[in-house]
Amino acid sequence: MSRTTGDRRAEIIQAAVEVIAERGYRGASLGAVAERVGLTQQGLLHYFPTKEALLVAVLAARDQWDVASTALHGTTWPLEMLTSLVEYNATRPGIVQTFTVLAGDSVTEDHPARAYFEERYRWVREGAADMLRAEFGERLPGGLTPERAAPLLVAVMDGLQVQWLLDPAAVDMAAAFRDFVALLGGTGNT
Template sequence: MARARSEERRAEILRAALEVIAERGYRGASLGAVAGRVGLTQQGLLHYFPTKEALLVAVLEERDQWDTGGLRGSAESWRLELLGSLVEYNAMRPGIVQTFSALLGESVTEDHPAREFFTRRYAQVRQELAEVLRTEYGDGLPGGLTPERAAPLLAAVMDGLQYQWLLDPEAVDMPAAFQDFLGLLRPARPE
């Protein structure tokens, strides 16, 4: 019973941290602000997450779990139709997308606490996307691309569309643009 309450409290803290980071950015977010949202003192929050960096990484990991339904690490989680569904889902939650995008942008600096998380994450994503592309299309993608060379392009399109959509959601139909890109990856049919 106590463990279940502790897990519920952690989940509540993660949701609050995501909100605070979305509003203020990582550097502007404070443990005190997160603690206040969930009715804790900062010291009480440190019982669950010993540092701000630990809280940030937990938020990012939780976000990935939400996105993949807990299937990260398996090729099943990255089937192309599921990727299309994820893009559609993201189009319904701009706050989460904004937080992820802001943290990704901030993480390119040497001292950012999420840098290692994103570096690891993208290595895994590229590997999983290459496996999916190989399963879907074999080794013969248009332009002579291998699945390994196309995987970073696929990840870049997903992230780049998010930035464009966040800046001008009326001009960028993120799900449709993603489907257009997938169409470019399909091998041409012989006539």
């Protein structure tokens, strides 16, 4: 049975996720990804002409998986949807690790994913502010505006991921996020 180009690209992206999670972006080679899917490096370049192109495909796939799994495709995300996303992420340590490694690596000036993460965090903060506004109005119970609270919400989500990856037995990411939502005055602590 022959694979379609889309199937092969998906297989390569999944292999890249695994290799990046194991070695980090800088330590991951196209050769290692190609070997994992039974291709030569030249064969892999037919599907992704550069390592950077593969990296962007990995990041885009992660966002698509998040949207598909949690229905984060509306204009305003309900607070419960973010709680569901955190719960979902707790079931897939490999992709969470890949995202975390790439996000950390991207803070360097020359990193090929820097622009991607700058744009992603911009729209995530905007979406979080809209979600907080829908939940609480123009002021959260602590007095912050949705725009001031949005980066804090994103920081909690990302920070919990790092702590969970380092010590999953000690950090229940989903429970901790529900506790944070309860601190906001939302409905997350059930």
